[in-house]
Amino acid sequence: MxxxxxxxxxxxxxxxxxxxxxxxxxxxxxxxxxxxxxxxxxxxxxxxxxxxxxxxxxxxxxxxxxxxxxxxxxxxxxxxxxxxAEADGPAPELPVTLDMPGKVADFLRTAELEPAEHAVLDQGVAVRRGQGYTLRVSAVPAVHRQLLARCQPLDGGHGLPVVPAQRKARREYESRVSSLAPTGP
Structure with missing residues (x-):
């Protein structure tokens, strides 16, 4: 050694x-x-x-x-x-993929939506979950927020009866959207 x-x-x-x-x-x-x-x-x-x-x-x-x-x-x-554009303006929002409960997706498909919102729903991928499904949607956070605003009637009001399962699904989607980074001022 x-x-x-x-x-x-x-x-x-x-x-x-x-x-x-x-x-x-x-x-x-x-x-x-x-x-x-x-x-x-x-x-x-x-x-x-x-x-x-x-x-x-x-x-x-x-x-x-x-x-x-x-x-x-x-x-x-x-x-x-x-x-x-990189130096002057804010960075563009990147698409985020969120799982939207099927009950929310079904309601939104019957609602009046903008063309961009329709396109996002049409491009979503359905994932089977037990007896229902989840729609995997990729969109910028602003579109997710618009879709969430459009499904407010699921909480009741606006002449629609409250369906507990739909209300629960909307709140589930709301929690996912609220977890996204907040928008600017």
């Missing part, structure tokens, strides 16, 4: 010595190690102007002695993949 430990220690010492020799040789040639510098704060305006005038990222990196990544960071909002 001592022989193996001594051999391992010798190997580590040799690696350390070779590493230092390599660093000293690179330093003698004028190279320096470490992370490449970022674009200095004073020259960011020049870099952005040159990029807008048509200079390439690689040419700007060579001219300023920094990496291409540093140049990309300095001109990030000017790059083609960056759109003004």
């Amino acid at each position: 001592q022989t193996l430990a001594a051999a391992g220690e010798l190997q580590r010492d040799l690696q350390r010595e070779l590493t230092y020799d390599g660093l000293r040789a690179a330093e003698a040639k004028g190279s320096k190690g470490g992370r490449r510098p970022a674009v200095p704060a004073g020259t960011i305006g020049d870099v952005r102007t040159a990029y807008l005038e048509g200079s390439s990222i690689a040419a700007l990196a060579r001219d300023h002695g920094v990496s291409r990544g540093a140049i990309r960071t300095a001109v990030a909002d000017l790059l083609p993949e960056h759109t003004a």
